[in-house]
Amino acid sequence: MKKLCILFRSAPQGTVKGREGLDLALLSASFEQEVSLVFVDEGVLHLLKDQQPELIGGKDYISTFKALPLYDIESVFVCKQSLAEYGxxxxxxxxxxxxxxxxxxxxxxxxxxxxxVF
Amino acid sequence: MILHHIQTSPNRDNALKLCLRYACKEDAILLSSDGVNALLLRQWAMALSPFKLMVLKDDVIARGLTERLSNVCLIDYNEFVAQALLHDKVITW
Amino acid sequence: MVNPLQFNGAEIARDHQGYLNDLNDWQPELALLLAKEEQLELTPAHWEVINFVRDFYLEYKTSPAIRVLVKAIGQALGPDKGNSKYLYTLFPIGPAKQATKIAGLPKPAKCI
Structure with missing residues (x-):
């Protein structure tokens, strides 16, 4: 079993990076890898409540983050400085x-x- | 020991800034593609100075920067692979 | 190849494996047709799982793979139902695969 860290540094809408990172995280967890997530810089915006990606033609993968505990992904870290930068x-x-x-x-x-890194 | 790999210009992307925020002093940093342009800017050259630094040779030559960057460690693709194996992991930002 | 699905005079669009293209096309009556293709006679126990995966999708916007389905059902409906033996009894070809299809959802990414 490998310890795999998926780091999100890109904003949620606008690119598919976040979705790819999440897909990889869930898939790796399904294959019994020890997965942790780290959100830094603009990536912290993934964690904002009340997003509606479907309104601008995106898939709502943001809701899927709520399922992390079901995939046994318990380590989710957020950069304090990045949160502060984005208020x-x-x-x-x-x-x-x-x-x-x-x-x-x-x-x-x-x-x-x-x-x-995504 | 981590080898941090930066492929993008600091003017277009936060990769270098984030790498520097989380890198440890024993880590090494490799610049390639537009990432090499960071060394032309004083603020980034200074910020990179505490780290073991490598730059992909072909990217420097291709950009006509060989003389400007004559005092940095240039490596070829084979040495890149060797460095990747030498370090515990590579993080491509 | 999947035959087109006729339902209430309209043709329901599906992917090549028979999963609905649009989950909003789904209705409980349509589930009966989809189940028939899977050669399943739906009992209340089947419906409990079908409704569960549909609610799961609406909340998390992803179709659960089997391991996650087992865990989530275990948390919600108890260990008697949250185990693969029980779920395979209901959906012999694969609970995640068949229940999501009958529930009108996309195919789970990692599907056993």
Whole structure:
């Protein structure tokens, strides 16, 4: 079993990166890999409540993040500095996450086997 | 030890900024494609200076930057592969 | 190749494996037709799972693969129903595959 970290740094709408990252995360978890997610920079916008991607022709993969616990993906980290940069507070987020500082993210990237950036 | 790989210009993309935010001092950074342009800008050249830095040779030559970047470590594709194996993992930002 | 599905005088669009293209085309009566193609006679136990996967999709916008389906049903309906043996008894070819098809949903990404 590999420790796989999927890092989201791109905004949710506009590109398919976030959706690809989530698909990979769920698929890897289905194959019993130990998956963790990290949201940084514009990627933190994935976590905002009340998104309606279908309104602009996108698929609503944002709702799928709520299913992470069913896939046994329990480690979900968010960069504290990135949240602050975008003026987001914990209360605006749609799923339970662990807010961590830069050092904790560095340590996490070091501790896993692979990091894939989306 | 992580090898961080940057392929995009810092003027178009936050890859380099994020990599620098989360890199540890023992990590190495590899610039390729438009990523090499970062070294022409003083702020990024300074920010990169604490790290072991490598730049993909063909991308430098192709852009006519060989003289400007004469003091950086240029590597070819074979050395890139060797470096990837030398490090615990590669993160492509 | 999948035959076109005639329902209430209209043709329902499907993909090459027989999954509906548009989940809004689905109605409980249509499920009976889809089940017949799978050679299944729907009992209340089947309906419980079909309604479950449909609600799952509407909440999470993804069709559950088998492992997730087992876990989610276990949490909602108890361990008697949240196990693959029970679900395979109802849907012998594959619970995730067949239940999502009969529920009018897209095929799960990793489908056993």
């Amino acid at each position: 987001l507070s914990h209360g605006l987020l749609s799923i339970p996450v662990t807010v961590v500082n830069d050092e904790a993210i560095s340590a996490h990237l070091k501790s896993v086997d692979e990091v894939l």
